[in-house]
Amino acid sequence: MLKAKNRTGLVFFPAFDWAIDPTHPEREERLLYTQDQVTEEGVFDIDGIEEYKPDLITIDDIRRVHFCVPDEESVTTQSHLIGAGGATAIARAVMKKEIKNGFALVRPPGHHAMRVVHGGRGFCHINMEAVMVEYLRDNFDVKKVAIVDTDCHHGDGTNDIYWHDPDTLFISMHQDGRTLYPGSGFPEELGGPNAKGSNINIPLPPGTSTEGYLYVVRNTVLPILEEFKPDLIINSAGQDNHYTDPLTNMKFSAQGYSELTTLLKPDIAVLEGGYSIEGALPYVNLGIILAMAGIDYSRVVEPDYDPEKLKQSDFVTEKIKKVSDLVNRYFAQRQELREKAGKHGQLQERHREIFYDTDNIFERQKERVRICRECSGTVVIDSSASPGLHVLAVHIPRNACKDCIEIGYQAFETAAGKEKFKKVFLQDRSKGIYKVKSR
Amino acid sequence: MIIGLDVGGTHTDAVLLSSKGVEKQVKVPTDVSDLFNTVLSGLTGLLKDISPHEIKRIVLSTTLTTNAVVQKKVDPVGIIVSSGPGIDPEFFRTDDNYYPVSGSIDHRGREREPVNEMEIISAGKKLADAGVDYIGAIGKFSTRNPSHEIQIKEILKDKFKKIFMGHQVSGNLNFPRRIATTHLNAAVYSMHKSFFNAVEKSLKEKGLNVPIQILKADGGTMNLESSMEFPGQTILSGPAASVMGSIAYAPEKKDTVVFDIGGTTTDISIFINKVPLLEPVGIQRGKYKSLIRSLKTYSKGLGGDSRVKVVDDNLMIGPERMGPAMAFGGKVPTPTDAMVVLGIMDQGDKKMAMQGIDAIAEELGVSTMKAAKNIFHQACSMILTEAFEMVDHINHKPVYTVHEFLQGYKIKPEKILLLGGPARYCAGEIEDLSGIETQVVPCSSVANAIGAAAARTTCEVSLLVDTEQGFAVSPEENFKASVPKDYSEEDVRKTALSLLKTKAIESGSDPDNIEVETIEFQKFNIVRNFVPKGKIFKTKIQVMPGLIRRFHNICGQSSGKDNIKGEKKK
Ligand SMILES: [Zn+2]
Numbered sequence A: 001m002l003k004a005k006n007r008t009g010l011v012f013f014p015a016f017d018w019a020i021d022p023t024h025p026e027r028e029e030r031l032l033y034t035q036d037q038v039t040e041e042g043v044f045d046i047d048g049i050e051e052y053k054p055d056l057i058t059i060d061d062i063r064r065v066h067f068c069v070p071d072e073e074s075v076t077t078q079s080h081l082i083g084a085g086g087a088t089a090i091a092r093a094v095m096k097k098e099i100k101n102g103f104a105l106v107r108p109p110g111h112h113a114m115r116v117v118h119g120g121r122g123f124c125h126i127n128m129e130a131v132m133v134e135y136l137r138d139n140f141d142v143k144k145v146a147i148v149d150t151d152c153h154h155g156d157g158t159n160d161i162y163w164h165d166p167d168t169l170f171i172s173m174h175q176d177g178r179t180l181y182p183g184s185g186f187p188e189e190l191g192g193p194n195a196k197g198s199n200i201n202i203p204l205p206p207g208t209s210t211e212g213y214l215y216v217v218r219n220t221v222l223p224i225l226e227e228f229k230p231d232l233i234i235n236s237a238g239q240d241n242h243y244t245d246p247l248t249n250m251k252f253s254a255q256g257y258s259e260l261t262t263l264l265k266p267d268i269a270v271l272e273g274g275y276s277i278e279g280a281l282p283y284v285n286l287g288i289i290l291a292m293a294g295i296d297y298s299r300v301v302e303p304d305y306d307p308e309k310l311k312q313s314d315f316v317t318e319k320i321k322k323v324s325d326l327v328n329r330y331f332a333q334r335q336e337l338r339e340k341a342g343k344h345g346q347l348q349e350r351h352r353e354i355f356y357d358t359d360n361i362f363e364r365q366k367e368r369v370r371i372c373r374e375c376s377g378t379v380v381i382d383s384s385a386s387p388g389l390h391v392l393a394v395h396i397p398r399n400a401c402k403d404c405i406e407i408g409y410q411a412f413e414t415a416a417g418k419e420k421f422k423k424v425f426l427q428d429r430s431k432g433i434y435k436v437k438s439r
Numbered sequence B: 001m002i003i004g005l006d007v008g009g010t011h012t013d014a015v016l017l018s019s020k021g022v023e024k025q026v027k028v029p030t031d032v033s034d035l036f037n038t039v040l041s042g043l044t045g046l047l048k049d050i051s052p053h054e055i056k057r058i059v060l061s062t063t064l065t066t067n068a069v070v071q072k073k074v075d076p077v078g079i080i081v082s083s084g085p086g087i088d089p090e091f092f093r094t095d096d097n098y099y100p101v102s103g104s105i106d107h108r109g110r111e112r113e114p115v116n117e118m119e120i121i122s123a124g125k126k127l128a129d130a131g132v133d134y135i136g137a138i139g140k141f142s143t144r145n146p147s148h149e150i151q152i153k154e155i156l157k158d159k160f161k162k163i164f165m166g167h168q169v170s171g172n173l174n175f176p177r178r179i180a181t182t183h184l185n186a187a188v189y190s191m192h193k194s195f196f197n198a199v200e201k202s203l204k205e206k207g208l209n210v211p212i213q214i215l216k217a218d219g220g221t222m223n224l225e226s227s228m229e230f231p232g233q234t235i236l237s238g239p240a241a242s243v244m245g246s247i248a249y250a251p252e253k254k255d256t257v258v259f260d261i262g263g264t265t266t267d268i269s270i271f272i273n274k275v276p277l278l279e280p281v282g283i284q285r286g287k288y289k290s291l292i293r294s295l296k297t298y299s300k301g302l303g304g305d306s307r308v309k310v311v312d313d314n315l316m317i318g319p320e321r322m323g324p325a326m327a328f329g330g331k332v333p334t335p336t337d338a339m340v341v342l343g344i345m346d347q348g349d350k351k352m353a354m355q356g357i358d359a360i361a362e363e364l365g366v367s368t369m370k371a372a373k374n375i376f377h378q379a380c381s382m383i384l385t386e387a388f389e390m391v392d393h394i395n396h397k398p399v400y401t402v403h404e405f406l407q408g409y410k411i412k413p414e415k416i417l418l419l420g421g422p423a424r425y426c427a428g429e430i431e432d433l434s435g436i437e438t439q440v441v442p443c444s445s446v447a448n449a450i451g452a453a454a455a456r457t458t459c460e461v462s463l464l465v466d467t468e469q470g471f472a473v474s475p476e477e478n479f480k481a482s483v484p485k486d487y488s489e490e491d492v493r494k495t496a497l498s499l500l501k502t503k504a505i506e507s508g509s510d511p512d513n514i515e516v517e518t519i520e521f522q523k524f525n526i527v528r529n530f531v532p533k534g535k536i537f538k539t540k541i542q543v544m545p546g547l548i549r550r551f552h553n554i555c556g557q558s559s560g561k562d563n564i565k566g567e568k569k570k
């Protein structure tokens, strides 16, 4: 009799009637073969595996995280709301201790969605993990959260949202940005002045195999988690590192994913990318589910798996060791780096250009954060998109100090009087307030 | 006229129905050790003074399979599984006679690894040496491509009396359940065969030549011939018989909850617009999970004879039954005793009932009448709670499309139907507690036999079309055809319908009375490297469970005299 060692919750929402467009990788068929494999294996019959129905998240859930321009309805579809709702449903069940851990198998993905959303980027509109984490912080006793993004693409959306938050440790392992979309995620990208070292980026060379991934997990990810001591570990479980993925150049396998999951022990896993829908997803998803449930996965092997072909070169191994050590050094210096980043009360500015490949939008951002030793610091974002609007958005963090709150409201009022901003947003997380002024 | 016979745990009911209603009914005690004579004496009683030529249909619902499984009186079965990658097939081991072999078919029905003949011969030899006569061959994804199961059967066909193949039990995906279901079929086959052949022979001797129909767990029937390939489908047909017998009283276009209140348990089921709800995958009872189509029934360990006791100052009712109620010679107090004390039920030994409830009253520190009231009230609200939890559970079943998620049909019961011995006494209380119109099914005591007699022949067909690989396949129907690239949605529906009609008629359906319903229809574009390569269609259609046309309202007509509405009492 098959019994799960850990009570594991699953949300399975393949959105069989939703696609970006008919031949897009993010289309109806994407989880079809996964559904077939998981159903044929009788996974939902296993004692200890519970299937949950996703929530439909609300506008208020989105407003804890994003500034949607011009508004939430324009940049999301029902499938986004249900996908993120899959994550919140699992998270709630974990917090209520109905389950030990859970996996939301939903689509479309979300980890490229940043704090300001003018449209779709990398098939993402709403950041599911961030919506889930902020939902948890408002409804349960959760403070420190670690998000480990194992998708092959840099999780630049999640990285952006938590750039200034020292209570959220974001770790992304991905194919080197010089060789893959979105082109970011280098070890030096460690977070804003108030949160240096709570953003960890580990670029891996093309051709990294299971051996390389697991090396980084053991040598860097686990020790950092150990030190950070999160209340919750979340895995953005993208599956496009697989050796058959059409969009990437890595050599990861179903066995590798299962072992990674066993090592990482995530409380919640959320499916991100992965476009080898026949050759990888059915086996990888099955492996992750079994690993989370604590069930033997040793026979979950792709039919065409050939370990000889999937060996990584010595050159790749060397590169991985180097980057892993470098990241460890940065993490060890994080307090120093925060001290050096600037003085209390100073404003620090960064300029960025963001391209929305899915919706063909170009955005220019000027972001200012108040360096603060008492809170995570208020962030003011001046954003103009073409096509799109020129807006100003103010984010006041959950733990905001009196000064940061005051500065935030001032910035909001001042901008509201300026002709050039078509919309001005205020997201006051310390009081749970969201305001929009339009002209 | 038609005959329905339902073998129950203690009694066997048989009815003779004409288009006017119940012509005759017979009740005989069930002899669990001799079901053959039980069935025969029921039929003999019914057929007295009736000309065999007037009988057009006979449907039997028996506990043969259920009993055999419970008493473990089944044949040893050998199982050979070929699983390919995934969960280790060792987890699904049935017993020592279980052999995983190589061979792999993937989710799209493509062979990824062939079977190994030597390995199969060697497993077959070990099974034959162990004295096994019946074996099952089950492959993962055999419903997509049964070739490995067929090869195993070919290789071993001379070594065993009969070989059952997994792909024939259902079009549904679920490898562990396919193993369990195939095992069950093989285990009860010889007993099923000899039993029904004997029944058929005795009926022929009585001049009855109509083909026997057998009731299945899904509330439909199949003929004897079809049952030989899949005898497991007869398991748990008893609850289905009662449910079918109450259909006539379920309102149209509304949801109805049916309670079959027995001595030990109460079975709960649901109608949506007069159609009973089915299990999505197959029967489950505790840890046993199968691919056998079945009505969705939930069994709660609470009935008229459930034991009542006091634990930490609280009333506990059920789940165990220690014998009959004290009013009928039992040793422990029961809800039936409470009803006798309250005067709701005017039967049995009231003194004994009083004595039982008294003991409970003393422990609770209340009057005897108060204790009886509490027991009665609590028993009725417990089964209602159970029913609403079941409805809630069904309403929260996950769905896989945005459309279904947003449109999600929610069951909202607007009528309650009651069956079984204690039913008539509980109707008022249940109506008061639930605020839902409650009715006791007329002829409630033989509703099961009526349900069996008038149940339609049902079946289900799954069809998978893959235009990239150029095939349409329904392995359970032995169907595989090549299709062109432009095979349309309409072609898929037509093919599925013709397969279903053929199957229904072969199983004994009246060709003019096949009500078809599409359970599932999905269409996917196959795209590789941004280029459309074809389409996948998945469909599942069924003949819905229901009553045969001429007998749609049969029960309604015979209902005039004892139609008991829930009576309000304060
Ligand atoms: Zn990705």
Ligand SMILES: [Zn+2]
Residues within 6 Å of the ligand: A372, A373, A374, A375, A376, A377, A378, A400, A401, A402, A403, A404
């Ligand atoms: Zn501050």
